[in-house]
Amino acid sequence: MDECIFCQIVAGKRPARILYTDELATAFADIHPVAPVHVLIVPKRHIVSVNELTPGDEALVGHLFTVARQIAEQTGIQQSGYRLIINTGPDSGQAIFHLHLHVIGGRRMRFPMG
Template sequence: MIRRRSRTIRSKDRRGIMNQNCLFCKIAAGQIGGPPLFQDEHVTAFRDINPQAPVHVLLIPNKHISSLSEASAEDQALLGHLLLTAAKLAQAEGVANGGYRLVTNTGPDGGQSVFHLHLHLLAGRRLTWPPG
């Protein structure tokens, strides 16, 4: 079972823990939004406010990373943890057996609208390809 823990996030530089102007950093810090579906010291997960599928969860690293293009080798373990957390959440949401999609949008042309790395976990219906 997935459990959540609260965590205080302190401000650091742009590659640090929190960007004071970032919406997702504020969610990870518990400053805005409701209780997360999951939170540990590295990752926070919460429901998308504009769901594109019956199950639409956003997973973010608590550390501010603007996009996948900004991640570095030092983020490798964090990125792996983010993916494994997505798999655990899919199981907890009851969609792992039927299938789900993980999406990350990188940069404006890739459809990224919040510049904090995040994964979309989409499930609960048959997803078509191409998306959109």
């Protein structure tokens, strides 16, 4: 989708600080971080949200979580802890309608959320 900002980043048409990329996913720094480490992991294929996932996407979803673990290692937050978030739909706070997994850490997280 040409108008999707995440698709543009994946295609190299929009700048981003890329931390990881492979044939299935790309991870890049969030431009509005809420913590010292805030990375977004997106599938290269445009998927609007969790609601569009099919049983055939199980391996892709598992891969996104494997990349999250790698990002936690790479950014030095694996041992101290981190939060993984997927927002789905407008009421959740999803602002970019391309499935993405937030990796957030580098400080103690607050709870409750929302």
